Amino acid sequence: MVTIEDVAKKAGVSIATVSRVLNNANNVSEKTKLKVWKAIEELNYKPKILASALARHKEKFRVGICESKRLIDMEKEKVVPEFYTVILTALEKTGEAYGIKFCKMDLFNPSECDGYILVGGDTTKELIKEYKNLKKPFLLLDHYIPGEKVDCIVTNGFDGAYFATKYLIKKGLRKIYHIHGPLNSYGFKGRFDGYTSAMEEAGLLPKYYEYDDVKDNMSDVIDFMLRKNERPEAIFASNDITAMRVIRELKKRNIKVPKDVSVIGFDDIISAESFDPPLTTLKVFKDEMGSLAAKRIYELLVGQDLHPIMMSLFTKFIKRKSSI
Helix, strand or coil: CCCHHHHHHHHCCCHHHHHHHHCCCCCCCHHHHHHHHHHHHHHCCCCHHHHHHHHHCCCCEEEEEEECHHHHHHHHCCCCCHHHHHHHHHHHHHHHCCCEEEEEEECCCCCCCCEEEEECCCCCHHHHHHHHHCCCCEEEECCCCCCCCCCEEEECHHHHHHHHHHHHHHCCCCCEEEEECCCCCHHHHHHHHHHHHHHHHCCCCCEEEECCCCCCCHHHHHHHHHHHCCCCCEEEECCHHHHHHHHHHHHHCCCCCCCCCEEECCECCHHHCCCCCCCEEEECCHHHHHHHHHHHHHHHHCCCCCCCCEEEECCEEECCCCCC
């Protein structure tokens, strides 16, 4: 019989750390959580909390994790999408306690399931209509579409971006520019609006640049920014991957971070802390997003509290060395 001690030994952590992970405590890093969950999976360890929950819930459900083509392609190529890996790991592990078996599938071509979780910002109004026609419970994870009253779990990007921008302003910086992804994404749009609001409240002119991470046009974006305007004092990026690309391009041009330009990202992915320089960012509570999504889809599957809800998690500012 596999014990919690076996899990701790395999993961290279203490028994107390394994216990904190099982209880979804906040004081464990995402990197450590993933190590523990991997050990649990490899050893096929069944925590008592899961065993007791499974005993209470007799029904078993099959739920589709509906991913965009881009996410599916990344996984096929063994590219780890850091942001969603943490969310989906927490989703699957919490779902076990409710008798849910998750199956990954194509967002645009779902197979027969008891319910669906639509992951990321690729969902459209047209797609929502198709899922409604399936007459099965579903929710959006990390996305919201204005006017569509469907269940969703999101991050409060407005509040995080507003806080980060105000932080830079309080430090005496005025030339603060925003580099963002496509604004059809609810997450990027909220961060765009939060940055704009903070700048306008301070009587400062917002300046925006859109980055295409598929084409990876960051070099062109930075060149255009430096040609068109004075060098920024700070750049707020709509996610950590974008912030890291910004820093790499600034380094190529002998612009020092944070001495010449402060850079702040968003998400606090695992590699943000080990980046050079370690990235100042807004921490998204990704494991909580996954856990809440599992609990909510279960409620919908058993017909509990069916009126659609939107759960929005606040972020936490993480100060590191990429900003003053």
